[in-house]
Amino acid sequence: MSKLFIVWGTVVCMWLAYANYTGWSLFGEAGSAHKGSQGTGRMYHK
């Protein structure tokens, strides 16, 4: 097995494991999501 293929296959498998760990998905990912700070207060009425 060529070294390049070993490296490539290993990277792909590691990426898949990480993607599954974080629950990443190519489709349906809320693209506009971002991190901010809004405090913990309830802003709206229930």
Add this chain to the structure above:
Amino acid sequence: MAGDAEAESAGGKKPAVKTFGCTSCGAPVSVKAVGQTVAVGCPSCGAVIDVTDDNYRIISEAQKKILFFPAIPLGRRGTLHGEKWEVIGFMVRTDGTGVYSWREYLLWNPFKGFRWLTEYNGHWNYIITTRKNPRAKKDSAFYLGRTYKLYNRGEAKAIFVLGEFYWRVAVGETVQVEDYINPPEMLSREVSAQEEIWSIGEYIEAGAIYAAFKPDAPLPTMIGVAPNQPNPEASAALMSWRNAWIFFGIIFLIQIATLVISSHSLAYHKGFMLMGDKPVDKFVTPSFAVKGWPSNLEFTLESPVDNSWIDLDIDLVNDGTGEVREFSHGVEYYHGRDSDGPWSEGGQKKDALLSDTPDGTYHINLDSTVATPPAQKTGAPQQPRVRYFELTVRRGVVSWSAFVLALLAIFAYLVFKSMKQGSFEAKRWEESDFSPYKPTD
């Protein structure tokens, strides 16, 4: 080449060297394969002399100028395939057009007979005549259980001769040739008015030639791909296809493990009703717990929209850290009928995913907007077309897109290797009239 190249000297005695004066220029000419050599090209004037003739008859006249010099000097000895060989003859041949030329070196061992080395564009072949004729049919030849594809068919004309040969070679001698390949081997058929000769050649690295004969000058530079040059990508591509199953297996195992250990649990679910007549409303959910490793959260929005839409601006707030993740989510569903029949687009249910969400306690701020009908002439306030939606939040939903992408990534490598292999093969057949890579007329 012609004649029986596998003739061996009788008795294994060390042969004597025969020397005589060139009939054309008088320069001393020596014969080493005494009894086997038939013609000699004079190293001084290039005349080819029949050494079986008592008067050393000239077969072809002296060449005005010696234009070709062997890369391996005549008389140089070297070991190839475990046997010692001496270079005793050198000739240059061209194809029928005179465009392509190649060089042939006759090797001699008094106990093993004759072999050939050929060189074209810096690529070398080690050649021996076959013990029996291969079988040729259409564009293929068959020999010792192997099939060879026709690569070249045409003429070969000797344009320069130097040293000894075991047949009456002459400058201008022309034979019909066919070359069949099955890398690293090549079968060659030469047909003259007198005989039909088959030989089999094996591609040999220039480095092996250099190491064996240690020529005085560098060997010709390799250009392009030789007809029977082994494809370095062929074995690599085959090996990659075999070993790809290891990675395919690992990928399947990772996905199965993910399916087994993912929670896919319900974190939050509630239905919401818009209050009042306004098309916008805001909600805040109670806190809910999200457990497990930092996997994803899937937000499923369902609403009975009908030729209408609803949009949500969602703030997912981590109660512990205050960190907020904001995104938009919505559903729309339209349908009707036109001249082509019924149509529809969108749907009443849609998922959105937030990956890499840590565990903790969260609540959601919802800012909802729904469609309103077109304004009426009466000026009366318009009622929103839909007032209700449900939001479901699930933890640890397994994604299949990463799995598919991983499979494609491995497959892409295999395609890449196969393309490299194909590119080498296309180059191999570039100079052939029988290339499977060229469209047939």
